[in-house]
Amino acid sequence: MAITLSESEQESLLEFAIQLAREAGAVILQGSKSIRQELGGSSGIDSKKNSVDLVTEWDVKVEEIVQNAVKEKYPNFGFIGEESYSKGLRPELTDDPTFCVDPIDGTTNFVHGFPFACISIGVIYQRKPLIGVIFNPFLDQLFSALKGHGAFLNLTTRLPLSPPSPLSSLSSALIGVEWGHDRTKELVDKKANSFSRLAGDPAFGVVGGKMAHSIRSVGSAACNYALVASGGLDLYWPWDVCAGIVIAQESGGFASGGPHVNHDGDVTEEILHGRKYIVVRAIADTPGESGREAQKRIVKEFYETVEDWDPK
Numbered sequence: 001m002a003i004t005l006s007e008s009e010q011e012s013l014l015e016f017a018i019q020l021a022r023e024a025g026a027v028i029l030q031g032s033k034s035i036r037q038e039l040g041g042s043s044g045i046d047s048k049k050n051s052v053d054l055v056t057e058w059d060v061k062v063e064e065i066v067q068n069a070v071k072e073k074y075p076n077f078g079f080i081g082e083e084s085y086s087k088g089l090r091p092e093l094t095d096d097p098t099f100c101v102d103p104i105d106g107t108t109n110f111v112h113g114f115p116f117a118c119i120s121i122g123v124i125y126q127r128k129p130l131i132g133v134i135f136n137p138f139l140d141q142l143f144s145a146l147k148g149h150g151a152f153l154n155l156t157t158r159l160p161l162s163p164p165s166p167l168s169s170l171s172s173a174l175i176g177v178e179w180g181h182d183r184t185k186e187l188v189d190k191k192a193n194s195f196s197r198l199a200g201d202p203a204f205g206v207v208g209g210k211m212a213h214s215i216r217s218v219g220s221a222a223c224n225y226a227l228v229a230s231g232g233l234d235l236y237w238p239w240d241v242c243a244g245i246v247i248a249q250e251s252g253g254f255a256s257g258g259p260h261v262n263h264d265g266d267v268t269e270e271i272l273h274g275r276k277y278i279v280v281r282a283i284a285d286t287p288g289e290s291g292r293e294a295q296k297r298i299v300k301e302f303y304e305t306v307e308d309w310d311p312k
Contacts, residue, residue, distance in 0.1 A: 002095040003076060005125060013074075013097070014146045017121045017133040018155075020069050024062050024103065024119045025137030031058035032110050032117070032138075039111070055107045062103035062119065070099050078124075093269060098124045100242035106220030115139050120222040122242030127269045132246030134222045143226040143247050151229055151250035159251035160231035164282035167234055167294055170198065170210040170301055176224040176236035178217050180311075187309055194306035210305055228253055228281045235280040235298060237306070242272065244279070252282025254295035259303040263296055275311045278302060 005013065035054045063081045070079055078098030082105075099121065104110050106117035115138035123131035132151075134143040143159070145151035151159040167173060175198060179191060199215050200206025216233065218224050225244025227233040229251035238244070245255045245267055256263040258276030271277070280298050283291040 002126075003097055005097060005130075010125075010130065010146060013123060014131050014133070014144065016073060017099075017123065017131055018135075018142065018144055020066055021119050021121050021133045021135035021142065022137075023069075024066055025135045027062050027065060028058070028104055028110065028117065028119060029137045031061070031104075032113055034058075035111055036113055055104070055111055058110075059104050059107065063101060066099075066101050066103060066119075066121070074099075093124065093127055093272070095126045097130070100124055102222065102241065102243075105222040105241065106218075109219045113138075114219065116218045116220050116223045118220060118222050118226075120241055120243040122244075122246065124242060124272070127272075129242050129246045129249075129267060129272070132243035132250075134226050134243050134247060136223060136226075141226070143229065145229075145247040145250035147246060147250065149250065151247045153230065159229045159247070160282050162231055164231065164252060164284040164291065166286050167281075167283045167298060170212050170298065170305065173212050173234035173298070174232075175212050175215050176218060176227065176233045176238075177215055178219065178221070178224075178238070182311075190307040190309050197305050208305060210301075225279060228279050231281050233281065235278065235302065237302070238277050238279065241277075245277070248279045248281075252291070254280045254292065254299070256299060259308055263299050265292070265295075 038054060067079055067081060070077060078096055080098060080100045082102040102120040104117060105120050110117040118134050118136040121133045122129055130147050132145045142154050153159060177195060195215060196206060197208045198210050198212045200209030201211045202209040221238040221241045222244050224233060224236040224238060225241055225248055228236050229247045248255050254265055255267055256278055257271035257274050261271055278299055280295045283294040285291050
């Protein structure tokens with residue numbers, strides 16, 4: 001029999017995820033400092049390899065802390081961890097509550113001490129995102145949301161941080177993108193072509209150029225989601241993060257999947273497994289168009305501009 005959650009149980013689950021994120025955040029800060037101290041004494045060609053090994057060590061450590069706490073508190077809940085998922089351990093998604101955790105999102109930032117790395121804790125319930133918690137310990141920023149209850153910064157400030165404004169087209173947008181870890185020529189070329197069209201000026205030879213206001217690469221999918229929810233980024237083209245979907249949606253944002261799914265705002269199991277996402281901030285209604293219609297229009301314009309590829 002599937003596990004059911006009452007309203008009060010959902011709220012308790014959110015509180016648990018928030019406390020767990022803060023505890024893991026302290027370990028992330030400790031790990032970042034430790035890695036930079038260790039790498040400070042190294043030199044030469046092995047420094048990058050050493051940093052990868054050290055990151056993996058701390059990634060696994062944080063995931064184990066979270067997973068052990070979940071097992072103790074919620075032994076019958078599912079658990080999907082980024083580290084274990086990347087090694088091929090992919091449990092079947094059911095109607096039961098399932099934790100979806102990225103222990104350190106933004107690992108390159110984590111190594112360099114660039115203050116945009118975080119832990120991302122999501123809970124999927126009845127095959128849809130229910131709870132999202134993103135904690136950036138470097139900036140002491142906690143983003144949290146429970147489906148139907150709004151999204152908040154540090155528990156008290158409701159998101160978005162300011163009233164939504166209209167968004168006429170990509171040319172007015174501040175867009176979040178990332179290069180990612182796969183730097184093969186095929187993928188880098190597709191991303192470079194896509195980023196060129198997003199940023200380029202068609203009046204000066206960029207065919208299909210949208211001349212977006214600008215493009216940002218923060219280096220963390222979850223932090224980018226939080227920026228969209230806050231209203232700082234207009235849209236973000238991420239690869240995977242469960243927690244960010246809830247936070248973005250509860251701030252009035254629009255989340256969807258890749259170019260070939262039905263963009264109706266319903267994040268289905270197909271979209272969750274697809275590992276292709278797009279998220280657009282809350283947009284104000286205008287006399288001729290609702291905010292939701294504008295979000296769908298922006299998604300359509302975006303996918304007509306960029307090239308598609310399969311994430312690895």
